[in-house]
Amino acid sequence: MSSSLKLTKSIEDYLEVMYNLQKNNGTIKVKDIALNLNVKPPSVVEAIKKLSESELVSYERYGDINLTKKGFEIAENVIHKHDIIKNFLNILGVDMDTADEEACAMEHILNSSTINKLKKFADFAKMYPEAPNFFESFHHYEKYGELPDND
Known part of the structure; x- marks a missing residue:
């Protein structure tokens, strides 16, 4: 039991x-x-x-x-969260050793929805670094998985 x-x-x-x-x-x-x-x-x-x-x-x-x-x-989930946070911090310019250490602390306290938003933002920033109206474009990408039409 x-x-x-x-x-x-x-x-x-x-x-x-x-x-x-x-x-x-x-x-x-x-x-x-x-x-x-x-x-x-x-x-x-x-x-x-x-x-x-x-x-x-x-x-x-x-x-x-x-x-x-x-x-x-459970272990895979913790490692996945760690990798997402480390990647996000690295995109912000945090060196890999510091990002790894801080991800280890943060992986235990951040909610899964927060982790998912960090991942989406990191993915978006890598794919569309020059996106017009960056944050508006990100929120559209987050919701629909693509850039908005800017006709």
Whole structure:
């Protein structure tokens, strides 16, 4: 039976690190999570237990740790939000290291609709940097997916 777990910044960070470890290394190990998050292994074990109770990971004591489908989806969503924010900040001229660091903080607090608007704006700014009446054109693009007719 799954218990409900509030998706906090900490939980999302664990899932994001675990996703990257599973994707890049093929395995998830307590020591690697601890190293990536700069926490002690006993803290990782406690987090894994909570994530397991919420069916976000599966694990065997001293054995394999794997993200479940649900955990994988949440991690992908967090990473997607991170990438959108980082891209948006980079368009504003923020250097990549700073954009990456700040995206990590912002990904946990911004609403999905805000993230979607940032993505649309970033896409629009890349596609139509010289658009006439830039903001009016953007709002039209946001709504209809194309530039307004300027006949």
